[in-house]
Amino acid sequence: RGHWTADRGRVACDHSRRRTRSTPTAAGSTMRPPYRRLSLLATALLVATALPSSTAARWPDAGDRASAVVTLFAAGVTTAAIAAAEGCTVRRVQQIVAEAGMQPPALPLHPHFEAVVQYEMLRHGPNYGFNMLLGALLSHWPSWRWPRERVVAEMRRVDPVAYEARRQWATRRIQRGVYFAPHFFYSLHIDLACKIQEYHVYCAAAQDGCTRAIIGLTALSDKMPITVYEQFFEPIARVHGLPDQVVTDKGNEWRLLAFACFLAARLAQRLGGRLPHRFTSSQHNIVERFNFEINMRVLAPVRCLINAMERRRLLSKEEPRQVYAFSLVVQPLVQYGLNLLHRSWNAHRISARKGCPGTGGVPNKRVCTHPHPGAQAQLPAGVDMAALYEAANQEPLRRVPEYTAAAEPLLAHPQLRAQRAAAVAAIVGPDIGAAWMEIIACNYARFIHAYLTFLG
Structure with missing residues (x-):
């Protein structure tokens, strides 16, 4: 487009220069546009005034919806349930309730x-x-x-x-990356936290890509493929079904898991679209950022316990028997800490991802508001996945860790191992929570007693 000069001559518009309200010309006069653009607000007002009254749309909740909302709210139905039933937002339900002079019933404060x-x-x-x-x-x-x-x-x-x-x-936490998933179990991101793997303590974590809910947190004493599959992934798949895609890093411990995903997709005739399992680098796996939560809230107290035992000459990572005993005694305590983290994370409010509005909120609630569309693949029932993997790949899977032969003197005596486990459980006690609180408070007497009993 061009603009007009004082001498009625039309000149080309120079987009390289910033437009100003008045620009001097070569002749010394000033260019002024003959009109100004109307603002968006003024245009909207003009259009609304020009519309006939018969075409004015009626507000959807001016009558029936408002009365229905008030009736349901008076009956004790939550605002979220009312919004889902009436097809509007929770905010709109809250506005209708406030206009009606009603207030939601407040929960009481705890007396203690x-x-x-x-x-x-x-x-x-x-x-x-x-x-x-x-x-x-x-x-x-x-x-x-x-x-x-x-x-x-x-x-x-x-x-x-x-x-x-x-x-x-x-303030030094890893920043959240941009990632999009439209519904629950569109993708499941899995990783192992291995900060103290030299003492055979591993924490397996599975996080949903859409809701960012933690689906599984399990303490493991090794990371063999059969251990990761049977103790961690298979229980998740039996409860929730298989996700559309499982995302892991390129570690060898995921090979049986990946085999199970591809086998289930083939049985369901779903090969050809998105891969049921995808290997990626650690930087592109969103659950890698959740490892920070595991390290700070669960493994940090365990690291303090290890340091205290090493100072007392009770534990050395060079002694296989000591590492084996420590791993088995501490595993139920680590699992208790992971259970606390699991429940706390899924019940607290998460901020939205950078550049992805609408991705924040409470994970437990987002699981309900972003359900899977249905028809998920399932693990085949009654199938020994490890045996199928060995038959298909002509490669046996290790079922006992390499260090067990040197670390476990009672390997060939299951009855003696059962007696030892009962003695350790009697020392730790039925309340694992109390034992975990002692670890948090740096009171290690009970744990060391159980550890020395395990060593015999």
Whole structure:
């Protein structure tokens, strides 16, 4: 387009220069456009005024919907359930309820508010920040109200040093990458946290790509393919079905898992679209970022335990028997810590991914609002997947770790192993939570007693 000069001459528009309200010409006069563009607001008002009243759309919740919302809310139905039933947003339901002068029933405060917050702080450890601790309170105590300000004030009062320390390392967390998945189990990202693998402690994690919910967290004593499949992946697939695609890094421990995914897809005649399993680099696996949560909230107390035992000359990673005993005794405690992390993560609110609006929220709720469209593939029932893998690849799978022969003197005596396990369980006690809280509090007497009993 061009613009007009004072002498009515039309000149070409120079897009390389920024337009100004008035630009001097060569003759010294000033160029002025003959009209100004109307703003979007003024245009909208003109269009609305020009429309006849008969074409004005009626608001969808001016009558029937508003009365239905008020009736359901008065009957005790939640705003989320009302929004799903009426086909509108939760925010709109809240607006209708507020206009009607109604208020949602508030949950009561716990009569021992401070004591419960302190108990959860001791049970979860100092590396749980406010959001994660609030998620734990909502998960374990759902019938009570937990105001954010009071929880923060209690955390500051009980342990101000840990509160300030979390503010420092929380700013250095790995930034969330851009990733999109339209529904639950569109993709499942799996990885192992191996920060203390020299003591045969592994943490397997599975995270949904859409809702970012943690689907599985399991403590393992080795990372053989058959262990990862039978103790970690198969229980998830039996409960939730197979995801559309499983994403792992390029480790050898995932080969039986990948074989099972491709076999199930072939039986369901779904080969040809997205791969049922995809190997990728660790940088492109979103669950890799969740390993930070495992390291800080579960493995950090275990690392302190290892350091204390090494200082006392009770544990050395060069002694196979000691490492084997430590791994088996600490595994149920690590699993308890992972269970706490699992529930807290899925119940706390997660911020949206950068560049992906609408991806934030509580994972447990997002699983309900973004369901799988259906017709998921399933693992074949009654099939020995390890035997099929060995027959197809002509390669035997190791079922016993290499170090077991040198580390387990009772390998050929199952009865003696059962007696030893019973003695260790009697020392640890039926309450694994109490033993875990002692590890958090750096009280290692009970654990060391159980460890020395295992060594005999």
